[in-house]
Every structure is written in C-alpha cells, then in structure tokens.
Amino acid sequence: MKATVLVRPKPGILDPQGEAVGSALGHLGFAVRDARVGKVIDLEVDAASPAEAKAQVERMCERLLANPLIESYEVEVSAP
Amino acid sequence: MTTPRPRIGVVTYPGSQDDRDALWALAALDADAVPVWHEERELAGLDAVVLPGGFSYGDYLRCGAIARFSPVTPAVCEFAEAGGLVLGICNGFQILCEAGLLPGALLRNASLRFVCRDARLRVERNLLPFTSRCTTGQVLVIPVKHGDGRYVPPPDLDPGQVVLRYVDNPNGSVDDIAGVCNEAGNVMGLMPHPEHAVDPLLGSDHGALILASLVDSARRRALAAA
Numbered sequence: 629m630k631a632t633v634l635v636r637p638k639p640g641i642l643d644p645q646g647e648a649v650g651s652a653l654g655h656l657g658f659a660v661r662d663a664r665v666g667k668v669i670d671l672e673v674d675a676a677s678p679a680e681a682k683a684q685v686e687r688m689c690e691r692l693l694a695n696p697l698i699e700s701y702e703v704e705v706s707a708p
Numbered sequence: 709m710t711t712p713r714p715r716i717g718v719v720t721y722p723g724s725q726d727d728r729d730a731l732w733a734l735a736a737l738d739a740d741a742v743p744v745w746h747e748e749r750e751l752a753g754l755d756a757v758v759l760p761g762g763f764s765y766g767d768y769l770r771c772g773a774i775a776r777f778s779p780v781t782p783a784v785c786e787f788a789e790a791g792g793l794v795l796g797i798c799n800g801f802q803i804l805c806e807a808g809l810l811p812g813a814l815l816r817n818a819s820l821r822f823v824c825r826d827a828r829l830r831v832e833r834n835l836l837p838f839t840s841r842c843t844t845g846q847v848l849v850i851p852v853k854h855g856d857g858r859y860v861p862p863p864d865l866d867p868g869q870v871v872l873r874y875v876d877n878p879n880g881s882v883d884d885i886a887g888v889c890n891e892a893g894n895v896m897g898l899m900p901h902p903e904h905a906v907d908p909l910l911g912s913d914h915g916a917l918i919l920a921s922l923v924d925s926a927r928r929r930a931l932a933a934a
Contacts, residue, residue: 641860642880644818692777695770695806698813698860 629673629681634702635694636666669693678705712934714755714926717744719784719800721775725762726797726903733903734758737916739923746778755926755933756793757784759800761853761901771814771856772802781807793837793929794895795922798854801887801897810888810897811869812861817854818880824853826911827900828875829886836889837925838896839871841917848914850900852878857899859885866891872898 637643643664650663671688675681685703694701716739720727727743734741744751751757765774775781781803788794788809796804804810817823826849831842842848859881865888872887879899887898902915 641815642818642858644816644820644880648820692769692773695773695813697862698815 629675629678630706631671631673631681631685632704632706633669633671633685633689633693634666634704635669635689635699636701637664638698638700641698666699678707681705711738712927712930713738713740714923714930715740715742715753716756716758716923716926717742717751717754718758718760719744719746719780720760721746721762721764721778721780721803723762723764723766724760724799726760726901727762729901730758730760730797730903733906733915733919734923736906737920737923739926744780746775746780748780749783751780751783751787751792754787754792755930756795756922757787758922759784759794759796759803760903761798761800764799764803767799767856770802770806771799772804772806775799775803776806785809788890788895791892791894793922793925795838795918796895796897797901797903798852798857798899801899802856804895804897809895810890811865812859812885812888814856814899815858815860816856817858817878822853822855823857823878825851825878827852827878827886829872829900830875831871832873833868833871833889836871836893836896836921838889838918838921840921840924842921847875848872848917849912850902850905850915850918851911852900853904854879854899857881859888859899861885861888871896872900
C-alpha cells in the first residue's frame with residue numbers, strides 16, 4: 629500500500645528556506661505572500677487495510693519521521 | 709599518591725568526525741579517553757561519555773534523528789538516567805535532543821549558510837559538572853562549525869537550563885542559546901567545539917575549561933565509586 633507523509637515546519641518556527649524561496653518567487657514577479665518548505669516521504673507499506681497502514685505510518689511519524697516540537701505531519705494512504 | 713585518570717568514552721557513529729579530536733583533547737587533559745563504537749550496547753566502567761561532532765548517518769532526515777536509534781544510544785540514555793555524565797558536542801548535541809535527553813531541537817542556520825568561525829559565549833551557569841572551571845558571566849572563545857545549529861527551545865524551557873549563550877549569535881538560535889543542560893544537570897549539549905580549543909596554538913584554549921571541568925567531575929565520580 630502506498631503512503632505519503634507530508635512533514636511541515638510548525639507555525640511560528642522560523643523557516644529560512646521558505647523565506648528564501650518566497651523571496652526568489654517575488655523576484656520572479658509572482659505575488660507570493662508566504663512560503664514554507666517541508667518534506668514529502670513516500671512509503672510502500674505492508675498492511676491489511678488502509679486504516680492499518682495509516683495507523684502504522686502515524687507511529688513511524690511519532691517515532692522517527694517528524695519531530696513533534698518543530699514539525700507537524702499529515703499521512704495520506706492510497707488504496708492499491 | 710597517583711590521581712586516578714577517569715575513563716571517558718567518546719562514541720563513534722558512522723559519520724562522526726570529531727571523535728579523534730575529542731579523544732586527543734580529553735587525553736591531553738589527563739583523562740583515560742576510550743573510543744566507543746556505535747554498536748556497543750553497554751557502557752560499563754565509564755565515568756563519563758562524550759558524543760562528538762560530525763554528520764552521523766549523513767544528517768539524513770534530521771540531524772541526529774537516525775543516530776538516536778543506533779545500538780549505543782539507548783545505552784547512553786540508560787547511563788544518563790542513572791546519573792552518568794554525558795556531554796554532546798555539535799552533532800552530539802543534536803543527537804541528545806533527538807533522543808529526548810535534552811530539551812529542544814536544532815534547525816538549519818537562519819542564514820542558510822554553514823558557519824565556521826570563533827564564537828564568543830557567555831557562561832550562564834558554572835555550578836555544573838561541565839562548567840565548574842568557569843565563572844558565571846565569563847566570555848569564552850570557542851569555534852563553531854555547523855549548518856544546523858539554530859536552537860529552538862520547547863515553550864516551557866526553564867531558563868536555569870541555559871548554560872551558554874552566544875555573545876554574537878552565529879546561527880539565529882532563539883535567545884542566543886548555545887548550550888543547555890537537562891533538569892538534573894548531568895547531561896549537557898553545546899554547538900561550539902571545546903575539543904578544537906584546548907591549546908593557544910589553536911587560537912584559544914577556552915574549550916579546555918569545559919573539558920577539564922568534565923574530567924574533574926568524572927574523576928570525583930570515579931573516586932566516589934572506588
């Protein structure tokens with residue numbers, strides 16, 4: 629089963645990478661008010677159901693994939 | 709009468725870089741500095757442990773995030789929970805934060821640039837096993853060299869846990885924090901590299917104050933345990 633994890637810097641955490649990207653977009657003439665840069669982790673997991681896959685990936689986020697002090701995460705599971 | 713040389717372990721993870729400098733500096737300060745491989749699961753017979761700088765596991769995912777699950781790290785956690793002295797330098801600091809032994813997290817420098825230069829640090833607390841040779845308010849010159857040194861404390865950080873602050877903040881750390889300790893005061897992490905500042909030939913020997921404090925404290929513990 630395919631799962632995608634979106635990890636984002638939490639609101640209030642300074643994101644210099646997002647600021648640099650936002651400013652570069654501004655220089656290109658795009659009207660961007662804010663940019664935040666996170667990361668995407670694509671996983672292929674063995675699970676009996678999408679719900680089980682989601683629960684498993686959430687445990688992965690809590691243990692390793694995200695640091696709850698500075699990052700939030702979102703898990704999406706797509707059926708095979 | 710001979711003074712016992714305390715045994716201080718320096719952990720080598722895959723990607724550690726400053727382990728040899730830390731071993732050299734500790735030995736120069738009269739410790740019995742012993743290398744500890746990351747596959748060790750026990751830390752028997754050590755009076756203190758140092759997690760050195762470098763780029764363990766390539767800094768993949770987040771700095772220190774994967775080293776936290778290295779076989780030796782749970783042993784370091786047990787050692788710390790039993791009151792053992794643990795010092796994390798740079799990547800070692802990042803690992804201690806990821807492992808939950810120290811509060812907070814270290815993120816990309818605000819400048820997005822790697823900084824490599826001398827930093828000036830103000831000692832906020834000297835009644836610790838890591839700063840007993842310093843005075844409160846003393847300014848130390850110790851080099852930093854990191855790309856991910858911006859310290860973000862948890863919202864409830866006790867200001868008493870801040871041990872060192874930058875006089876000239878090189879990375880955007882919140883409240884200029886350069887080094888913190890745990891509540892009990894037996895675990896400390898700092899981004900600057902004391903092991904690179906132990907001889908005037910290196911530009912400064914102020915790092916020796918931190919490491920010699922650790923050696924003193926480890927020696928006291930070795931004597932008390934003997």
